[in-house]
Amino acid sequence: MPRQVHLTACQTVTITTVVDNSADALLPSTPHLRRWPLADCPLLAEPGLALHVQASAQGRTYQLLLDAGATRQALPYNLPRLGLDARQLDALILSHGHPDHVAAVLDLLGLANHPLPVVVHPAAFRAPGGEQDGAASSLDRRSWELAGAQLVESAEPLLVGPALISGSIPRQAEPGGTPLATSWPEPVPDEQALVFKLASKGLVVITGCGHAGLLNILRHAQELTGVQRIYAVVGGFHLGRAPAQLVDHTIAALKALRPEVLLPAHCTGSEALERLMAALPGQCLRNSVGSALTLGAAPG
Numbered sequence: 001m002p003r004q005v006h007l008t009a010c011q012t013v014t015i016t017t018v019v020d021n022s023a024d025a026l027l028p029s030t031p032h033l034r035r036w037p038l039a040d041c042p043l044l045a046e047p048g049l050a051l052h053v054q055a056s057a058q059g060r061t062y063q064l065l066l067d068a069g070a071t072r073q074a075l076p077y078n079l080p081r082l083g084l085d086a087r088q089l090d091a092l093i094l095s096h097g098h099p100d101h102v103a104a105v106l107d108l109l110g111l112a113n114h115p116l117p118v119v120v121h122p123a124a125f126r127a128p129g130g131e132q133d134g135a136a137s138s139l140d141r142r143s144w145e146l147a148g149a150q151l152v153e154s155a156e157p158l159l160v161g162p163a164l165i166s167g168s169i170p171r172q173a174e175p176g177g178t179p180l181a182t183s184w185p186e187p188v189p190d191e192q193a194l195v196f197k198l199a200s201k202g203l204v205v206i207t208g209c210g211h212a213g214l215l216n217i218l219r220h221a222q223e224l225t226g227v228q229r230i231y232a233v234v235g236g237f238h239l240g241r242a243p244a245q246l247v248d249h250t251i252a253a254l255k256a257l258r259p260e261v262l263l264p265a266h267c268t269g270s271e272a273l274e275r276l277m278a279a280l281p282g283q284c285l286r287n288s289v290g291s292a293l294t295l296g297a298a299p300g
């Protein structure tokens, strides 16, 4: 059992998709999920991820960015068009070191134009093959620091304001032996998730790729915080190449957890997404670049 951390409760958490695999301007808005208007400037999609998170807690607003996309085009193009100002960011959190999550770090640091904490698992610098293979990483620590990154390397859970960065995520198995690990063949030891506690709702868990296995990530968030209620799950569910029984298992477990909101993105996979949408109607929503999900506020 990992050491528990005390999370400050947030009044609202708003997650804006800056970079994701698809941009569908025809998706309808809902009271809590505002779509990027069709009439506005089109946004760029790419097979990568960057999520802007704004959280209000104890009278303060925190702005974080989880990940930095797959190219150096989409993030710097989309961010200002979405009305988001990198100069206001409190930190950049990297979910792991894969290139579809870190490509525009230098561009973001340039837009931020101030020394910016960059929270990263130390094993990310030994990506992509994990700690054992000693492969050179595509992450460039030196150029990031020269561009203003204040690197915060931690394999342990870490707090940035009301946000919990999970640190290393243990892979567990069901008592009956069903592996909850993902189909991804690499260990990806550097993966970490972003977790918030939403006042009187429960946990908001935001994943990058979900290589650790979505259920492992949710369980780790519960154990770290001592909060059992999973209110919302947003990000990559990493079921794109998963065998059917693993998708079945994940859907059954999510049904039992009864989250209020699921927003699968990035590497969830189109087949798995359709199955999630069918199995959890009303809870599961389609993501698109520019979508802004507001949790905790009264419907506007």
Ligand SMILES: [Zn+2]
Binding pocket: 096, 098, 209, 211
């Ligand atoms: Zn990845």
Ligand SMILES: [Zn+2]
Binding pocket: 048, 049, 098, 100, 101, 208, 209, 236, 266, 267
């Ligand atoms: Zn990815």
